[in-house]
Amino acid sequence: MSLLDVRDLSVVFQRRGERPFTAVDKVSFSVEPGQTVGLVGESGCGKSVTSLAIMGLLPRRGNKVTGEVNFDGADLLKLRPDDMRDRRGRDIGMIFQDPLSSLNPVVPIGTQVAEVLERHRGMDRKAAMKESRELLDAVGIPDPMRRLKEYPHQISGGMRQRALIAIALACKPRLLIADEPTTALDVTIQAQILTLLKQLVDETGTALIMITHDLGVVAGLCDTVNVLYGGKVVERAARHELFARPRHPYTHGLLSSVPRLDSPRGERLHAIRGSVADNIPWVEGCAFAPRCDNVVDACLEGTPPLDPTATGGDLRCNNPVSEEVAVP
């Protein structure tokens, strides 16, 4: 049985007097225990909203969440707020994008780690501090004894993200959601943090949902990748399959627009034309159609279905990139 099974999750933002906006549109995916699943897409495609909806962290007003989020035999969307609060941090951990603003600026690091331990594992302050020290050590923070008493602004960006990982993994959750954990870090630190995440996830058997727009992150970490566009899954495939033979024109475009060291000199970087603003609503056709190179008439007649592919993935496209065309 899957650890997490998201079924037809939709999030509609609605403000009085405004047209409702569908940020996440019937997204389904599942995560097996210990598996790493990627949610990939550009800004505004609904990645972060999906994760917040799973965690039950969306504001109470102004939005409507429908569908099912089955975790460990319970539908998280139907849990009482108190029960959900008990699960957050204990069963499901989360890491955010900006490590500086995600830490409380007026509380020392150690206290922030200890807070979770006290909350979910019922430790007293002394035991929690001792455990915090070990946790900071485990995520590779040098001199953890000193760091315990330091404030977030006193340590480096990479160390802050390590501290956040320590906090998220403090209660050994079975699922960790990482929402663009490396976006705010520079490249050298990014690699370290990813290596650390991979190592910790392997050691503890925690399943990981990796939300990112960075295909390099996906390539290094994820077992399965879900490509999101305009709030819908447009392609799902195993990592190697996706990188070797991207079928959806959007995935193909994303992969070809990654700068590469081994491309011929002087070759122009490929770009997907247009921007997210050109999207058409899914009900009228494929949202990606206005930007697509492979567009055919059928693309403007209703939402294409998400069909299984021969290689075990899923694809939502009328005219996919042929399997023979590898990434240029």
Add this chain to the structure above:
Amino acid sequence: MSDPITRPVVGTPRESVDPAAVEEKREGTLPRGLDRLGERKRARLEQLAQATADKGGVSLVRDAFRRLRRNPTAIVGASIVALFILVAIFAPLLAPHDPAQRFDELTKNLTVDNIPGASSEFPLGSDPLGRDFLSRMIHGSRQTLFVGVLATLIGLALGVLIGAIAGAFGGWVDNILMRFTDVMLALPALLLAISLVAMASRSSQWTVILAVAIVNVPIFARLLRGSMLAQRESDHVLAARALGVKQGSIVLRHMLPNAMTAVIVQATLTLSTAILEAASLSFLGLGDPDINRAEWGLMLGVDGQRYFEVRPELAYYPAVAIIVVALGFTLLGEGMREAIDPKSRR
């Protein structure tokens, strides 16, 4: 990792100077031939880490204090405030005479159009009742400090309570509390204070303190409510919620401490307005009816005004004292605002 696409991003060089990089090396991600080089580099890194180890960072408070010390206006304000507080504390030692005692040397020359001026024994001369004016000025500082600080603290406590509840709960609670503060803010401060004092059956210094405190409640409440709402949307509060931290701890440990800075600065500024408002109430005859109590506002209002043509100094000294002290608190408050408030940081 074998895919060519990952190369530019994931396969980055590991020559980072970050001491944390040392940890990475142990994980054996380094090619085998480079092991010895890695060993040397690690030693060097540890050495570097040692060298920078005991520097440590500075806390937010110490950082703000350092900035405060470099600001000349804040220094002037702090000096005035410090002097004022010292005078208030040591008033009985500093004052040459008992402020309530009437001296025969002074009363015998006292007439409607003559109030004795400075003499060697009474440096600032007499007040209209034949008491030593200097001693009354010095003792007046105690009264001013007492009323100002207490009124500010009570106002701060009530304002923080209202603001925290409004900001933490939002929704209709916020709406009701904020409409209530709107009503209070709609009235001019002094007018509101006068009406509050007038409502009391018998005026005493406590009615003055309470009136001034209540006038300041909506200012604190509004300010705190605003920053609490901003905190509610902040990333670290979201992160705390993602960890399942209880609502109570989120409000008390994550939102309130981060929202308090603006309120603390405002409290310093409010001290000066509280002093002015208390003095105004006394000036208008709404303060403490005890004629033996030395109070700058009362001295200015009753004695200073009535005998202005006979001895204008009776008005000048209390007026200047009130202005200087209020200015001191304002300068200190502005300095603190600049030091603490991140938005005005250069």
